[in-house]
Structures are given as C-alpha cells and as structure tokens.
Amino acid sequence: MNKCPDSPQSIFVLRNNDLGDLLVITPLFEALKMLYPEARIVAGVGDWSRPILENNPHVSEVLSINAPWHNHIVPGQTPLGAFRYILRSHEVSLLKSRQFDIGIDVLGSQFGSLLLMRGGIPFRLGVKGYAGGHSAAQRYFDLDYCKYVGRSSLLFAELLGAMQVPSAKPQIFLTAQEMAYGDEMWAEHGGRKRRIVIGPGAGFAEKCWPLGHYEKLIRALTLDARNQVVVVGGPREMAVGAQLSCGNSAVRNLTGLTTLRETFSLVAQADLVICNSSLLMHVAAAFEKPSVVLLGEWFDSAALHALQWGYGSLTHVCGRDQEHEDIYSPEEVLDLVSKL
Secondary structure (H helix, E strand, O other): OOOOOOOOOEEEEEOOOOHHHHHHOOHHHHHHHHHOOOOEEEEEEOHHHHHHHOOOOOOOEEEEOOOOOOOOOOOOOOHHHHHHHHHHOHHHHHHHHOOOOEEEEOOOEHHHHHHHHHOOOOEEEEEEOOEEHHHHOOEEEEOOOOOOHHHHHOHHHHHOOOOOOOOOOOOOOOOHHHHHHHHHHHHOOOOOOEEEEEEOOOOOHHHOOOHHHHHHHHHHHHOOOOEEEEEOOOHHHHHHHHHHHOOOOOEEEOOOOOOHHHHHHHHHOOOEEEEOOOHHHHHHHHOOOOEEEEOOOOOOOHHHHHHHHOOHHHEEEEOOEOOEOOOOOHHHHHHHHHHO
16 A cells, blocks of 8 residues: 655645535645645646636646536536546646646545546545545545535545644635725725625526525615625526616626626625525635525525535525425515624
8 A cells, every 4th residue: 555655745636526616625725735835736626616726825736627527517427428538638647747646536536536546646535425436545534414514625634644724714815906806896886885795596406595586685685775786696697697687776787797706806895695505605704704595495404504514603504494494585584684
C-alpha cells in the first residue's frame, strides 16, 4: 500500500459537481494550504465552476475536469460515457502529466477514484458510504448524513494529519471593484432600503418552492416601500424572472443579465437572501448574510436539510417536517421575513 508522502509537492482536489457543491467545500483548500504551505493545491472542477475560485489565495491552479458524472451540466452521463472520458479525454491525460502526489475525491465515487488512478496519483483519499469509491483510496472517512457537508470535507485535511482547520463557512474572494459594483447596482434601484435578493432557481424543478408562491411573496414584499427586491438567476431562470417581475415596477429582474461573480457582488451588499435550496444559500453564508431557504415538495425533512447544508442561525430552512406537514405558504414566509 502506498505511503502518504511527508512533504507532498502537489495535491489534486476533484470536485466536478455543481456550483453549490464546490462552494460549500472551499474551506478545504485553506485547510490543505495550512497543512502544507509549500505544496501546490490544484482544484479539478467543471468549467462552469471556475468563477467560484477566482482570486482564491489558497488555490494554486484550476484544472478543467468536465467529467460526465454527478453534475447537471455535462451531457451523456452514462457508465460508458464516464469510462470513455476517463480513458480517452485530453483533460485526464493532462492530469496524468502533472504527476500529483496526493489526490482527493471529495464526492467519493467509483468514477472519481478511477479518474485519480488513471491520473497516476499514488496516494488517494475518498469517502465511504456514497458512491463506492473508497475501495480504491488509501484513506477515507465514513459519510454522515447528519453532519454539515462543509465540515465533513475538512476531514480530508484531518486524514492527512491536520490538527487545526478553518471555519467551515464557504469562501468567496471578491475584489474591491466587484464589491463596488454590487453597491452601485443596488443604489441604481432606489437608494438605501432593505436589500432582498430572491433566487427562484435550483438544480432541478422538484426542489423548488412553487412559482406561484414566489409571486405572492414578492407582491407582498414590494408593497412595503422599505424593501428593494432583486431577482437573480442564470439563463435558465430568465422566463421565471420575467414572470415574477411582470407588472411590478418595484422588482428588478436580473436573471440572465449578471455573471456569477456579479451575482456574488449583489449578495455581498444585500441584507437578506430568499431562495430555494441552491447555490445562493451558500453564497449568503459566505458573506454572513441571513437567508430564508424555501424547500419544495421533494424534501421531507427541513431539519435534516439544515443539518447537512445550513449555517446555524444564518440559515432559516422552511419546509416539510414532523411538526409542519406541508411546504410553507407565502404568508408564513412573509411573517418570518418580517421578524428578521
């Protein structure tokens, strides 16, 4: 069995999943840099996730790993497609040429472990209990569904010997210019009122709070002249944004009009975020902004969701649970928002 190097020169961290999946584990990069200050810490991510790691002082380099598994972006996510990518892709050939000392598959999948092996990485870390990749790892930890995902990712640093790790709060590093952009965008929308970002998008439709509920909530929020409401999202949410802002001049619809980094800037200068279980809840936590996370019918335990993905008192998860059989109504959410 391969021995963990005492002073690794390079560490590769695989996280080819969705945007929120990468953002939530960003403290791991700092933890690895604290443990091995001289090592190159390289992130392997899908190209769609690169903006999350811009200006990150703990990441030496970002490699493109547009692997066809466990994300909502790459088409052809079949076992055959995954094997073909691992065996034949130029991206994996480049990974192999870099001769990394340590490889970490944050997700813990069979395909992730195969990719690290194909990349010639001799010492590999994984997770047991999710997708079977631990059997090809020299060290791993057991998946705990009741533990916050960001804190779990820091266990990789602890497996390597770290005695101290940073806070599990997500990390986004904005420039002064980006921060100023966010403030200017809000100022253009009516001066200094309570700034509320609303994100109606999510990875798949079943996770979303109903659109009709969002319409009622936004209508009620904009009746209060003290509130500024901005709707954000990517190109896929443009039709939704148009519907939520239709006939309501008090709502600014920016869906499909801002880059990912610009959306981060808007959240950084906001007072409150209201969203589905999505990237925005993690962005809010990165800037220590309170968020109201609205769960759709797909979720049956708001309490478990808060344990896995929440941020303590910053995150208010609203959904079905033992003491609340139905999803939240717009009136219930409005009542909660009025108390924050």
